[in-house]
Amino acid sequence: MRARYIRNIHSESLHREADMAQTLSSTALYRLPWNFSDNAISWLEPTSMCNLYCDGCYRENRTNSHKTLGEIQHELDVFERLRKCDGVSIAGGEPLAHPEIPEIVRMVKRKGWKAIINSNGGLLTPELLRELKNAGVDGFTFHVDSGQNRPHWKGKSELELNVLRKQLADMLHKVGGITCSFNATVYPETLQFVPELLRWGQENIDRVHVMVFINYRMAILGKDVDFYVGDTQVHFDEMMYSKRDDHRRTDITSPEVVELIRRGEPGFAPCAYLNGTERPDTFKWLLTGRMGNAREIFGYVGPKFMEIVQTWNHLVSGKYLAYAPPAMQRRGRLYFLLAPFDAGLRGVMKRYLSALFRNPGAFFRRVHFQSVMIIQPADILETGAVNMCDGCPDITVWNDQLVWSCRMEEQMKWGQNVRMVPRRNGAEEDAQPHPVHADVE
Ligand code: SF4
Numbered sequence: 001m002r003a004r005y006i007r008n009i010h011s012e013s014l015h016r017e018a019d020m021a022q023t024l025s026s027t028a029l030y031r032l033p034w035n036f037s038d039n040a041i042s043w044l045e046p047t048s049m050c051n052l053y054c055d056g057c058y059r060e061n062r063t064n065s066h067k068t069l070g071e072i073q074h075e076l077d078v079f080e081r082l083r084k085c086d087g088v089s090i091a092g093g094e095p096l097a098h099p100e101i102p103e104i105v106r107m108v109k110r111k112g113w114k115a116i117i118n119s120n121g122g123l124l125t126p127e128l129l130r131e132l133k134n135a136g137v138d139g140f141t142f143h144v145d146s147g148q149n150r151p152h153w154k155g156k157s158e159l160e161l162n163v164l165r166k167q168l169a170d171m172l173h174k175v176g177g178i179t180c181s182f183n184a185t186v187y188p189e190t191l192q193f194v195p196e197l198l199r200w201g202q203e204n205i206d207r208v209h210v211m212v213f214i215n216y217r218m219a220i221l222g223k224d225v226d227f228y229v230g231d232t233q234v235h236f237d238e239m240m241y242s243k244r245d246d247h248r249r250t251d252i253t254s255p256e257v258v259e260l261i262r263r264g265e266p267g268f269a270p271c272a273y274l275n276g277t278e279r280p281d282t283f284k285w286l287l288t289g290r291m292g293n294a295r296e297i298f299g300y301v302g303p304k305f306m307e308i309v310q311t312w313n314h315l316v317s318g319k320y321l322a323y324a325p326p327a328m329q330r331r332g333r334l335y336f337l338l339a340p341f342d343a344g345l346r347g348v349m350k351r352y353l354s355a356l357f358r359n360p361g362a363f364f365r366r367v368h369f370q371s372v373m374i375i376q377p378a379d380i381l382e383t384g385a386v387n388m389c390d391g392c393p394d395i396t397v398w399n400d401q402l403v404w405s406c407r408m409e410e411q412m413k414w415g416q417n418v419r420m421v422p423r424r425n426g427a428e429e430d431a432q433p434h435p436v437h438a439d440v441e
Pocket residue numbers: 001002003004284376377378388389392393394395404405406407
């Protein structure tokens with residue numbers, strides 16, 4: 001999912017993250033087994049054209065950038081050759097802008113993968129949804145937030161956008177059998193709304209299966225680092241994820257978001273994660289599984305539950321699980337069969353039974369499972385090293401190689417990821433890029 005670059009993480013936010021991580025132990029939570037060649041998800045971009053201009057988007061909005069079906073087939077073949085996955089995120093740009101999107105879904109399905117469309121939903125009509133359903137689409141991840149300059153919704157707050165989120169969730173619910181996820185970029189100015197968005201997610205737990213929060217990232221230029229390709233300094237200004245005049249924080253961390261959520265939902269308990277490539281104690285993808293209904297959340301599954309689910313799915317299908325079908329998400333009471341193995345589930349069952357005891361009528365209400373994912377994209381450390389997501393699920397294809405989709409603009413421009421070199425204290429940014437070795441001498 002989607003990444004945004006960041007400015008340096010200085011020691012104070014490192015310490016802040018370390019303090020909060022106390023409440024989240026990377027040794028107690030389940031480290032998801034997803035890796036470079038055997039993952040749950042892969043990322044396909046049939047186009048980089050989009051109908052919106054989101055604040056902090058990582059992909060340049062290129063018109064006439066629709067890939068041909070031949071090019072897309074080739075990328076799917078590269079995935080098949082180099083990487084196992086359960087589902088493919090069909091993203092972009094805006095994938096619904098591609099005229100062949102139903103056929104692209106069929107192509108993904110023909111590979112035996114789940115087809116998940118990552119869309120801002122602006123181009124989705126009931127007719128197109130019906131066509132995609134017939135093509136076999138398994139799910140949608142709708143990117144909806146207040147940083148999108150969305151026509152007809154300009155100036156609407158994060159919470160006012162719940163009206164739009166509900167419209168999209170109802171569209172899918174009406175058709176049925178399609179997983180519905182929402183992702184929102186968490187900007188410093190919208191961080192406060194995360195607990196409310198989760199409450200909205202609970203109210204709609206019968207039709208919203210996943211809530212995703214992606215911490216805002218941006219490379220703020222002219223400050224602490226210079227950018228190099230090989231030994232040549234390069235200007236980073238053209239990168240979509242770079243700015244000079246953005247004074248907002250770009251180092252919100254996952255534990256910080258958890259801490260905020262816990263003010264309203266004290267029992268909120270993540271169960272699994274992906275760590276950083278540089279820092280094993282960072283929570284780059286932080287997964288929580290909560291169970292309940294619109295009235296009550298009975299609790300959170302534990303690490304053992306997630307380990308059993310991933311391991312069993314891999315044992316049976318040879319793949320790690322990305323998305324469970326809606327039919328599985330609304331049969332939460334079935335999960336109680338695993339309660340002997342997972343303390344979290346035992347807690348859910350206990351609270352459910354006491355709710356039943358208080359009100360036997362509750363038996364006729366379903367227990368739903370809903371995932372909450374918090375993503376902490378690339379962090380630039382004081383050394384200039386970049387703490388990426390270890391086991392990145394959003395790996396895409398570039399030049400027959402597998403690359404981080406959040407840094408593909410660098411691949412497109414320089415054929416490789418840039419290196420960041422911290423600037424000596426007080427040193428000014430060089431107007432003219434020049435080879436590294438000039439400095440060394
Ligand atoms: S490393 Fe992968 S998962 Fe992490 S932000 Fe980048 S593309 Fe997304």
